[in-house]
Amino acid sequence: MVPIFLAAIAVTTFFEGGSLGRMEQVAPAHVQCAVEGQSDQDGRNRQANWYYFRLDGLPRTEIRIDLTDLEGEYNYRPDSYSVTPRTRPVYSYDNRSWRHFDNTQVTWDDARKHLILRLTPQRGRIWIAHAVPYTxxxxxxxxxxxxxxxxxxxxxxxxxxxxxxxxxxxxxxxxxxxxxxxxxxxxxxxxxxxxxxxxxxxxxxxxxxxxxxxxxxxxxxxxxxxxxxxxxxxxxxxxxxxxxxxxxxxxxxxxxxxxxxxxxxxxxxxxxxxxxxxxxxxxxxxxxxxxxxxxxxxxxxxxxxxxxxxxxxxxxxxxxxxxxxxxxxxxxxxxxxxxxxxxxxxxxxxxxxxxxxxxxxxxxxxxxxxxxxxxxxxxxxxxxxxxx
Ligand SMILES: [Zn+2]
CATH class of the missing domain: 3.40.630.10 (Zn peptidases)
Structure with missing residues:
Protein backbone atom coordinates (compact mmCIF):
# COMPACT_ATOMS: atom_id res chain seq x y z
CA MET A 1 0.00 0.00 0.00
CA VAL A 2 1.29 3.37 -0.97
CA PRO A 3 -0.13 6.03 1.31
CA ILE A 4 -1.71 8.98 -0.46
CA PHE A 5 -1.30 12.38 1.11
CA LEU A 6 -3.10 15.57 0.25
CA ALA A 7 -0.13 17.85 -0.36
CA ALA A 8 -0.52 20.14 2.59
CA ILE A 9 -0.13 23.89 2.34
CA ALA A 10 1.01 25.22 5.70
CA VAL A 11 0.39 28.73 7.02
CA THR A 12 2.35 30.67 9.61
CA THR A 13 2.05 34.15 11.12
CA PHE A 14 4.80 33.57 13.68
CA PHE A 15 6.80 36.70 12.90
CA GLU A 16 6.51 40.39 13.72
CA GLY A 17 3.32 41.95 12.37
CA GLY A 18 1.98 38.56 11.22
CA SER A 19 -1.78 38.10 11.25
CA LEU A 20 -4.40 35.73 9.87
CA GLY A 21 -7.52 34.03 11.17
CA ARG A 22 -8.33 30.43 10.34
CA MET A 23 -6.82 28.89 7.19
CA GLU A 24 -8.54 25.96 5.54
CA GLN A 25 -7.23 24.00 2.58
CA VAL A 26 -10.25 23.01 0.49
CA ALA A 27 -8.34 21.46 -2.45
CA PRO A 28 -4.68 20.72 -3.29
CA ALA A 29 -4.25 24.22 -4.75
CA HIS A 30 -7.02 26.16 -3.01
CA VAL A 31 -6.98 27.69 0.47
CA GLN A 32 -9.49 29.87 2.27
CA CYS A 33 -7.91 32.41 4.59
CA ALA A 34 -10.11 34.25 7.10
CA VAL A 35 -8.83 37.72 7.92
CA GLU A 36 -8.54 38.08 11.70
CA GLY A 37 -9.71 41.70 11.97
CA GLN A 38 -9.83 43.75 15.17
CA SER A 39 -12.65 45.27 17.22
CA ASP A 40 -12.49 48.14 19.68
CA GLN A 41 -12.76 48.19 23.49
CA ASP A 42 -16.53 47.67 23.26
CA GLY A 43 -16.35 44.93 20.64
CA ARG A 44 -17.52 47.39 17.96
CA ASN A 45 -16.06 48.88 14.79
CA ARG A 46 -14.46 45.66 13.58
CA GLN A 47 -12.02 46.33 10.77
CA ALA A 48 -10.56 43.44 8.75
CA ASN A 49 -7.81 44.77 6.53
CA TRP A 50 -4.56 43.60 8.01
CA TYR A 51 -3.26 40.18 7.03
CA TYR A 52 0.36 39.20 6.72
CA PHE A 53 1.08 35.49 6.49
CA ARG A 54 3.40 32.93 4.95
CA LEU A 55 2.35 29.87 2.99
CA ASP A 56 4.69 26.88 2.64
CA GLY A 57 4.49 23.70 0.64
CA LEU A 58 2.98 25.36 -2.41
CA PRO A 59 2.54 23.44 -5.67
CA ARG A 60 4.03 24.97 -8.83
CA THR A 61 0.63 25.04 -10.45
CA GLU A 62 -1.83 27.90 -10.12
CA ILE A 63 -3.07 28.31 -6.57
CA ARG A 64 -6.21 30.07 -5.37
CA ILE A 65 -6.34 31.98 -2.11
CA ASP A 66 -9.71 33.28 -0.90
CA LEU A 67 -9.60 36.08 1.67
CA THR A 68 -12.76 35.74 3.76
CA ASP A 69 -14.47 37.14 6.87
CA LEU A 70 -14.06 40.71 5.66
CA GLU A 71 -17.21 42.35 7.01
CA GLY A 72 -16.62 45.24 9.35
CA GLU A 73 -18.10 48.35 10.90
CA TYR A 74 -16.76 51.90 10.59
CA ASN A 75 -17.74 54.72 12.93
CA TYR A 76 -20.59 52.41 14.07
CA ARG A 77 -21.82 51.94 10.48
CA PRO A 78 -22.23 48.21 9.76
CA ASP A 79 -21.70 46.44 6.43
CA SER A 80 -18.39 48.24 5.94
CA TYR A 81 -15.55 46.67 3.95
CA SER A 82 -11.95 47.81 4.07
CA VAL A 83 -10.93 45.05 1.68
CA THR A 84 -12.81 45.95 -1.50
CA PRO A 85 -13.07 44.78 -5.12
CA ARG A 86 -10.21 47.19 -5.87
CA THR A 87 -7.86 45.86 -3.17
CA ARG A 88 -4.61 44.55 -4.60
CA PRO A 89 -2.60 42.76 -1.89
CA VAL A 90 1.17 42.31 -2.09
CA TYR A 91 3.31 39.16 -2.19
CA SER A 92 6.97 38.34 -1.73
CA TYR A 93 9.23 35.31 -2.05
CA ASP A 94 11.80 36.64 0.43
CA ASN A 95 9.76 38.84 2.84
CA ARG A 96 11.78 41.84 1.60
CA SER A 97 10.90 42.74 -1.97
CA TRP A 98 7.19 42.92 -2.67
CA ARG A 99 4.91 43.29 -5.63
CA HIS A 100 1.19 43.82 -5.95
CA PHE A 101 -1.14 41.18 -7.31
CA ASP A 102 -2.20 42.57 -10.69
CA ASN A 103 -5.70 42.98 -12.06
CA THR A 104 -5.61 39.61 -13.84
CA GLN A 105 -4.87 37.84 -10.56
CA VAL A 106 -7.64 39.28 -8.39
CA THR A 107 -11.40 38.83 -8.49
CA TRP A 108 -14.18 39.75 -6.08
CA ASP A 109 -16.98 37.38 -5.15
CA ASP A 110 -19.69 39.91 -4.45
CA ALA A 111 -22.21 37.39 -3.16
CA ARG A 112 -19.87 36.12 -0.45
CA LYS A 113 -17.67 39.24 -0.17
CA HIS A 114 -14.47 37.31 -0.73
CA LEU A 115 -11.34 38.60 -2.43
CA ILE A 116 -9.91 35.82 -4.57
CA LEU A 117 -6.22 35.75 -5.48
CA ARG A 118 -4.71 33.49 -8.13
CA LEU A 119 -1.01 32.96 -8.64
CA THR A 120 1.36 30.36 -10.06
CA PRO A 121 4.09 30.36 -7.41
CA GLN A 122 7.70 30.49 -8.50
CA ARG A 123 8.75 28.97 -5.20
CA GLY A 124 7.25 26.76 -2.55
CA ARG A 125 7.09 29.58 -0.02
CA ILE A 126 5.34 32.95 -0.30
CA TRP A 127 4.45 35.85 1.98
CA ILE A 128 1.19 37.74 1.41
CA ALA A 129 0.07 41.01 3.02
CA HIS A 130 -2.52 43.76 2.59
CA ALA A 131 0.23 46.33 2.03
CA VAL A 132 4.03 46.22 2.11
CA PRO A 133 4.82 45.53 5.78
CA TYR A 134 6.67 48.06 7.93
CA THR A 135 7.35 46.73 11.43
ZN1 LIG B 1 -5.85 55.88 9.95
Whole structure:
Protein backbone atom coordinates (compact mmCIF):
# COMPACT_ATOMS: atom_id res chain seq x y z
CA MET A 1 0.00 0.00 0.00
CA VAL A 2 1.29 3.37 -0.97
CA PRO A 3 -0.13 6.03 1.31
CA ILE A 4 -1.71 8.98 -0.46
CA PHE A 5 -1.30 12.38 1.11
CA LEU A 6 -3.10 15.57 0.25
CA ALA A 7 -0.13 17.85 -0.36
CA ALA A 8 -0.52 20.14 2.59
CA ILE A 9 -0.13 23.89 2.34
CA ALA A 10 1.01 25.22 5.70
CA VAL A 11 0.39 28.73 7.02
CA THR A 12 2.35 30.67 9.61
CA THR A 13 2.05 34.15 11.12
CA PHE A 14 4.80 33.57 13.68
CA PHE A 15 6.80 36.70 12.90
CA GLU A 16 6.51 40.39 13.72
CA GLY A 17 3.32 41.95 12.37
CA GLY A 18 1.98 38.56 11.22
CA SER A 19 -1.78 38.10 11.25
CA LEU A 20 -4.40 35.73 9.87
CA GLY A 21 -7.52 34.03 11.17
CA ARG A 22 -8.33 30.43 10.34
CA MET A 23 -6.82 28.89 7.19
CA GLU A 24 -8.54 25.96 5.54
CA GLN A 25 -7.23 24.00 2.58
CA VAL A 26 -10.25 23.01 0.49
CA ALA A 27 -8.34 21.46 -2.45
CA PRO A 28 -4.68 20.72 -3.29
CA ALA A 29 -4.25 24.22 -4.75
CA HIS A 30 -7.02 26.16 -3.01
CA VAL A 31 -6.98 27.69 0.47
CA GLN A 32 -9.49 29.87 2.27
CA CYS A 33 -7.91 32.41 4.59
CA ALA A 34 -10.11 34.25 7.10
CA VAL A 35 -8.83 37.72 7.92
CA GLU A 36 -8.54 38.08 11.70
CA GLY A 37 -9.71 41.70 11.97
CA GLN A 38 -9.83 43.75 15.17
CA SER A 39 -12.65 45.27 17.22
CA ASP A 40 -12.49 48.14 19.68
CA GLN A 41 -12.76 48.19 23.49
CA ASP A 42 -16.53 47.67 23.26
CA GLY A 43 -16.35 44.93 20.64
CA ARG A 44 -17.52 47.39 17.96
CA ASN A 45 -16.06 48.88 14.79
CA ARG A 46 -14.46 45.66 13.58
CA GLN A 47 -12.02 46.33 10.77
CA ALA A 48 -10.56 43.44 8.75
CA ASN A 49 -7.81 44.77 6.53
CA TRP A 50 -4.56 43.60 8.01
CA TYR A 51 -3.26 40.18 7.03
CA TYR A 52 0.36 39.20 6.72
CA PHE A 53 1.08 35.49 6.49
CA ARG A 54 3.40 32.93 4.95
CA LEU A 55 2.35 29.87 2.99
CA ASP A 56 4.69 26.88 2.64
CA GLY A 57 4.49 23.70 0.64
CA LEU A 58 2.98 25.36 -2.41
CA PRO A 59 2.54 23.44 -5.67
CA ARG A 60 4.03 24.97 -8.83
CA THR A 61 0.63 25.04 -10.45
CA GLU A 62 -1.83 27.90 -10.12
CA ILE A 63 -3.07 28.31 -6.57
CA ARG A 64 -6.21 30.07 -5.37
CA ILE A 65 -6.34 31.98 -2.11
CA ASP A 66 -9.71 33.28 -0.90
CA LEU A 67 -9.60 36.08 1.67
CA THR A 68 -12.76 35.74 3.76
CA ASP A 69 -14.47 37.14 6.87
CA LEU A 70 -14.06 40.71 5.66
CA GLU A 71 -17.21 42.35 7.01
CA GLY A 72 -16.62 45.24 9.35
CA GLU A 73 -18.10 48.35 10.90
CA TYR A 74 -16.76 51.90 10.59
CA ASN A 75 -17.74 54.72 12.93
CA TYR A 76 -20.59 52.41 14.07
CA ARG A 77 -21.82 51.94 10.48
CA PRO A 78 -22.23 48.21 9.76
CA ASP A 79 -21.70 46.44 6.43
CA SER A 80 -18.39 48.24 5.94
CA TYR A 81 -15.55 46.67 3.95
CA SER A 82 -11.95 47.81 4.07
CA VAL A 83 -10.93 45.05 1.68
CA THR A 84 -12.81 45.95 -1.50
CA PRO A 85 -13.07 44.78 -5.12
CA ARG A 86 -10.21 47.19 -5.87
CA THR A 87 -7.86 45.86 -3.17
CA ARG A 88 -4.61 44.55 -4.60
CA PRO A 89 -2.60 42.76 -1.89
CA VAL A 90 1.17 42.31 -2.09
CA TYR A 91 3.31 39.16 -2.19
CA SER A 92 6.97 38.34 -1.73
CA TYR A 93 9.23 35.31 -2.05
CA ASP A 94 11.80 36.64 0.43
CA ASN A 95 9.76 38.84 2.84
CA ARG A 96 11.78 41.84 1.60
CA SER A 97 10.90 42.74 -1.97
CA TRP A 98 7.19 42.92 -2.67
CA ARG A 99 4.91 43.29 -5.63
CA HIS A 100 1.19 43.82 -5.95
CA PHE A 101 -1.14 41.18 -7.31
CA ASP A 102 -2.20 42.57 -10.69
CA ASN A 103 -5.70 42.98 -12.06
CA THR A 104 -5.61 39.61 -13.84
CA GLN A 105 -4.87 37.84 -10.56
CA VAL A 106 -7.64 39.28 -8.39
CA THR A 107 -11.40 38.83 -8.49
CA TRP A 108 -14.18 39.75 -6.08
CA ASP A 109 -16.98 37.38 -5.15
CA ASP A 110 -19.69 39.91 -4.45
CA ALA A 111 -22.21 37.39 -3.16
CA ARG A 112 -19.87 36.12 -0.45
CA LYS A 113 -17.67 39.24 -0.17
CA HIS A 114 -14.47 37.31 -0.73
CA LEU A 115 -11.34 38.60 -2.43
CA ILE A 116 -9.91 35.82 -4.57
CA LEU A 117 -6.22 35.75 -5.48
CA ARG A 118 -4.71 33.49 -8.13
CA LEU A 119 -1.01 32.96 -8.64
CA THR A 120 1.36 30.36 -10.06
CA PRO A 121 4.09 30.36 -7.41
CA GLN A 122 7.70 30.49 -8.50
CA ARG A 123 8.75 28.97 -5.20
CA GLY A 124 7.25 26.76 -2.55
CA ARG A 125 7.09 29.58 -0.02
CA ILE A 126 5.34 32.95 -0.30
CA TRP A 127 4.45 35.85 1.98
CA ILE A 128 1.19 37.74 1.41
CA ALA A 129 0.07 41.01 3.02
CA HIS A 130 -2.52 43.76 2.59
CA ALA A 131 0.23 46.33 2.03
CA VAL A 132 4.03 46.22 2.11
CA PRO A 133 4.82 45.53 5.78
CA TYR A 134 6.67 48.06 7.93
CA THR A 135 7.35 46.73 11.43
CA UNK A 136 9.26 47.94 14.48
CA UNK A 137 12.26 46.06 13.02
CA UNK A 138 12.14 48.33 9.97
CA UNK A 139 11.93 51.33 12.27
CA UNK A 140 14.91 50.09 14.29
CA UNK A 141 17.00 49.86 11.13
CA UNK A 142 15.94 53.39 10.20
CA UNK A 143 16.88 54.57 13.68
CA UNK A 144 20.43 53.25 13.32
CA UNK A 145 20.72 55.11 10.02
CA UNK A 146 19.18 58.38 11.24
CA UNK A 147 21.12 58.46 14.50
CA UNK A 148 24.37 58.73 12.56
CA UNK A 149 23.29 62.23 11.59
CA UNK A 150 24.50 65.12 13.79
CA UNK A 151 21.10 66.76 13.16
CA UNK A 152 18.87 64.00 14.53
CA UNK A 153 17.90 62.79 17.98
CA UNK A 154 15.76 59.75 18.81
CA UNK A 155 13.97 59.48 22.15
CA UNK A 156 10.92 57.82 23.65
CA UNK A 157 7.86 59.91 24.54
CA UNK A 158 6.75 57.24 26.97
CA UNK A 159 5.90 53.57 27.27
CA UNK A 160 3.06 52.02 25.29
CA UNK A 161 0.40 49.73 26.77
CA UNK A 162 2.80 46.80 26.48
CA UNK A 163 5.89 48.72 27.58
CA UNK A 164 7.41 49.47 24.21
CA UNK A 165 9.07 52.82 23.53
CA UNK A 166 6.94 55.38 21.74
CA UNK A 167 9.53 56.94 19.42
CA UNK A 168 9.88 60.70 19.02
CA UNK A 169 12.47 61.88 16.50
CA UNK A 170 13.85 65.42 16.37
CA UNK A 171 15.69 66.87 13.37
CA UNK A 172 17.16 70.37 13.50
CA UNK A 173 20.31 72.28 12.66
CA UNK A 174 21.29 75.15 14.94
CA UNK A 175 18.35 76.81 16.67
CA UNK A 176 15.47 76.97 14.19
CA UNK A 177 12.80 79.57 14.99
CA UNK A 178 9.83 77.48 13.85
CA UNK A 179 8.54 73.94 14.34
CA UNK A 180 6.66 71.25 12.40
CA UNK A 181 5.21 68.14 14.07
CA UNK A 182 4.40 64.97 12.11
CA UNK A 183 2.70 61.74 13.17
CA UNK A 184 2.22 58.33 11.49
CA UNK A 185 0.92 54.83 12.27
CA UNK A 186 -1.83 55.75 14.70
CA UNK A 187 -3.43 52.82 12.89
CA UNK A 188 -1.18 49.79 12.66
CA UNK A 189 -2.35 48.58 9.24
CA UNK A 190 -1.38 51.87 7.54
CA UNK A 191 2.14 50.83 6.58
CA UNK A 192 2.29 53.22 3.62
CA UNK A 193 2.59 56.17 5.96
CA UNK A 194 5.70 54.62 7.55
CA UNK A 195 7.40 54.45 4.17
CA UNK A 196 6.48 58.13 3.70
CA UNK A 197 7.97 59.03 7.09
CA UNK A 198 11.11 57.05 6.27
CA UNK A 199 11.52 59.00 3.03
CA UNK A 200 10.93 62.28 4.89
CA UNK A 201 13.48 61.49 7.61
CA UNK A 202 16.16 60.28 5.20
CA UNK A 203 15.75 63.48 3.20
CA UNK A 204 15.75 65.78 6.24
CA UNK A 205 19.14 64.46 7.45
CA UNK A 206 20.62 64.36 3.94
CA UNK A 207 23.28 66.59 2.35
CA UNK A 208 20.69 68.02 -0.08
CA UNK A 209 20.75 71.85 0.11
CA UNK A 210 16.94 71.87 0.29
CA UNK A 211 17.07 69.63 3.35
CA UNK A 212 19.59 71.94 5.03
CA UNK A 213 17.19 74.87 4.54
CA UNK A 214 14.33 72.88 6.06
CA UNK A 215 16.24 71.84 9.18
CA UNK A 216 17.69 75.32 9.75
CA UNK A 217 14.25 76.96 9.54
CA UNK A 218 12.22 74.30 11.39
CA UNK A 219 12.64 71.90 14.25
CA UNK A 220 11.03 68.69 12.95
CA UNK A 221 9.35 66.68 15.71
CA UNK A 222 8.19 63.34 14.36
CA UNK A 223 6.20 60.50 15.92
CA UNK A 224 6.97 57.83 13.30
CA UNK A 225 4.97 55.02 14.92
CA UNK A 226 2.15 56.00 17.26
CA UNK A 227 1.02 52.42 17.99
CA UNK A 228 4.11 50.17 18.08
CA UNK A 229 2.15 47.48 19.99
CA UNK A 230 -0.42 47.23 17.23
CA UNK A 231 2.34 47.09 14.61
CA UNK A 232 4.29 44.39 16.44
CA UNK A 233 1.17 42.32 17.12
CA UNK A 234 -0.22 42.54 13.58
CA UNK A 235 -3.32 44.51 14.67
CA UNK A 236 -5.48 46.82 12.58
CA UNK A 237 -6.46 50.14 14.18
CA UNK A 238 -6.77 49.80 17.96
CA UNK A 239 -4.13 49.77 20.69
CA UNK A 240 -3.50 46.79 22.96
CA UNK A 241 -6.51 47.80 25.11
CA UNK A 242 -8.74 48.15 22.04
CA UNK A 243 -8.76 51.97 21.92
CA UNK A 244 -8.50 53.83 18.63
CA UNK A 245 -5.33 55.94 18.70
CA UNK A 246 -6.98 58.52 16.41
CA UNK A 247 -10.08 58.89 18.54
CA UNK A 248 -10.10 59.48 22.29
CA UNK A 249 -7.92 62.64 22.07
CA UNK A 250 -10.56 64.49 24.11
CA UNK A 251 -10.21 62.03 26.98
CA UNK A 252 -6.91 60.15 26.92
CA UNK A 253 -6.21 57.80 29.81
CA UNK A 254 -2.79 56.85 31.11
CA UNK A 255 -4.00 53.23 31.37
CA UNK A 256 -6.45 52.93 28.45
CA UNK A 257 -4.57 55.02 25.89
CA UNK A 258 -0.99 55.53 27.15
CA UNK A 259 0.12 56.24 23.56
CA UNK A 260 -2.23 59.25 23.26
CA UNK A 261 -1.38 60.26 26.82
CA UNK A 262 2.36 60.34 26.04
CA UNK A 263 2.09 62.10 22.68
CA UNK A 264 -0.40 64.69 23.90
CA UNK A 265 1.71 65.37 26.98
CA UNK A 266 4.80 65.92 24.81
CA UNK A 267 2.98 68.33 22.50
CA UNK A 268 1.26 70.29 25.28
CA UNK A 269 4.54 70.59 27.21
CA UNK A 270 6.13 71.98 24.04
CA UNK A 271 3.36 74.55 23.63
CA UNK A 272 3.29 75.40 27.33
CA UNK A 273 7.01 76.19 27.24
CA UNK A 274 6.23 78.91 24.67
CA UNK A 275 7.50 77.07 21.61
CA UNK A 276 5.58 77.28 18.35
CA UNK A 277 3.86 74.63 16.29
CA UNK A 278 3.68 76.18 12.83
CA UNK A 279 2.08 73.06 11.42
CA UNK A 280 1.00 69.66 12.70
CA UNK A 281 0.18 66.79 10.33
CA UNK A 282 -1.10 63.27 11.09
CA UNK A 283 -0.77 60.84 8.19
CA UNK A 284 -3.18 58.04 7.39
CA UNK A 285 -3.99 55.47 4.72
CA UNK A 286 -7.46 54.66 3.44
CA UNK A 287 -8.85 52.57 0.60
CA UNK A 288 -9.33 55.11 -2.22
CA UNK A 289 -8.67 58.81 -2.71
CA UNK A 290 -6.34 61.25 -0.95
CA UNK A 291 -7.21 64.38 0.97
CA UNK A 292 -5.94 67.00 3.36
CA UNK A 293 -8.24 68.00 6.23
CA UNK A 294 -7.54 71.03 8.39
CA UNK A 295 -8.43 74.56 9.39
CA UNK A 296 -9.65 76.80 6.55
CA UNK A 297 -7.29 79.49 5.39
CA UNK A 298 -4.25 80.39 3.35
CA UNK A 299 -2.03 77.71 4.90
CA UNK A 300 -4.46 74.95 3.85
CA UNK A 301 -4.68 76.47 0.37
CA UNK A 302 -0.91 76.79 -0.03
CA UNK A 303 -0.21 73.29 1.30
CA UNK A 304 -2.81 71.79 -1.04
CA UNK A 305 -1.28 73.63 -4.00
CA UNK A 306 2.19 72.36 -3.09
CA UNK A 307 0.91 68.80 -2.61
CA UNK A 308 -0.85 68.95 -5.98
CA UNK A 309 2.57 69.43 -7.59
CA UNK A 310 3.96 66.20 -6.09
CA UNK A 311 4.13 63.05 -8.21
CA UNK A 312 1.47 61.07 -6.38
CA UNK A 313 -0.80 63.18 -4.12
CA UNK A 314 -4.32 63.31 -5.59
CA UNK A 315 -5.41 66.76 -4.46
CA UNK A 316 -8.80 67.23 -6.18
CA UNK A 317 -10.89 67.04 -3.01
CA UNK A 318 -8.52 69.09 -0.83
CA UNK A 319 -8.46 70.99 1.36
CA UNK A 320 -11.35 69.85 3.49
CA UNK A 321 -12.43 71.88 6.48
CA UNK A 322 -12.23 69.96 9.74
CA UNK A 323 -15.62 69.12 11.25
CA UNK A 324 -16.49 71.31 14.23
CA UNK A 325 -14.85 69.62 17.21
CA UNK A 326 -17.73 70.80 19.41
CA UNK A 327 -20.01 68.46 17.46
CA UNK A 328 -17.81 65.43 18.12
CA UNK A 329 -19.18 62.77 20.47
CA UNK A 330 -17.22 62.08 23.66
CA UNK A 331 -14.26 59.81 23.03
CA UNK A 332 -14.35 60.35 19.26
CA UNK A 333 -11.99 63.31 18.86
CA UNK A 334 -9.09 62.97 16.45
CA UNK A 335 -5.61 64.37 17.09
CA UNK A 336 -5.88 67.29 14.65
CA UNK A 337 -9.32 68.25 15.97
CA UNK A 338 -7.99 68.20 19.52
CA UNK A 339 -4.99 70.41 18.71
CA UNK A 340 -7.14 72.88 16.76
CA UNK A 341 -9.82 72.99 19.41
CA UNK A 342 -7.72 73.08 22.57
CA UNK A 343 -4.68 75.06 21.41
CA UNK A 344 -5.55 76.67 18.06
CA UNK A 345 -2.71 74.78 16.41
CA UNK A 346 -2.80 74.67 12.57
CA UNK A 347 -3.30 70.92 12.71
CA UNK A 348 -4.03 68.77 9.66
CA UNK A 349 -4.85 65.19 8.79
CA UNK A 350 -3.84 63.59 5.52
CA UNK A 351 -5.31 60.47 3.93
CA UNK A 352 -3.48 58.55 1.22
CA UNK A 353 -5.09 55.76 -0.80
CA UNK A 354 -3.75 52.22 -0.97
CA UNK A 355 -5.86 51.42 -4.04
CA UNK A 356 -4.88 52.54 -7.56
CA UNK A 357 -3.46 56.04 -7.73
CA UNK A 358 -5.05 58.06 -10.55
CA UNK A 359 -2.03 60.34 -10.95
CA UNK A 360 0.42 57.47 -11.29
CA UNK A 361 -2.10 55.22 -13.05
CA UNK A 362 -0.91 52.36 -10.86
CA UNK A 363 -0.63 51.38 -7.22
CA UNK A 364 1.78 53.29 -5.02
CA UNK A 365 5.06 51.41 -4.59
CA UNK A 366 7.49 51.65 -1.68
CA UNK A 367 9.61 53.93 -3.88
CA UNK A 368 6.60 56.18 -4.55
CA UNK A 369 5.97 56.49 -0.81
CA UNK A 370 9.63 57.18 -0.01
CA UNK A 371 9.71 59.86 -2.71
CA UNK A 372 6.49 61.37 -1.41
CA UNK A 373 8.11 61.72 2.04
CA UNK A 374 10.75 63.97 0.50
CA UNK A 375 8.15 65.87 -1.51
CA UNK A 376 5.94 66.25 1.56
CA UNK A 377 8.49 68.01 3.77
CA UNK A 378 9.43 70.28 0.84
CA UNK A 379 5.73 71.05 0.31
CA UNK A 380 5.33 71.88 4.00
CA UNK A 381 8.36 74.18 3.86
CA UNK A 382 6.95 75.87 0.77
CA UNK A 383 3.48 76.28 2.34
CA UNK A 384 5.11 77.87 5.38
CA UNK A 385 7.03 80.28 3.16
CA UNK A 386 10.44 78.60 3.39
CA UNK A 387 12.55 76.55 1.06
CA UNK A 388 12.19 76.99 -2.68
ZN1 LIG B 1 -5.85 55.88 9.95
Missing amino acids: TAHLFRLRREIERSPFAGWTSAGPTSQGRDLPLVTVAEGAPPRAVWLMARQHAWETGTSWVIEGALRFLVSADPGAAVLRRRFIWKIFPMADPDGVANGKVRFNAQGYDVNRNWDRPGSASTPEIWAMKRAMLAWLDSGQPVDLFLAMHNQESGDYLDGPEGPLATRLTAALARTASFQAETSPRKTADPKAVAAGRMMVHQSLQHERSVPAFLMEMAVEENRKLNRLRSVEDNLQFGRELVLAIGEALGEGK
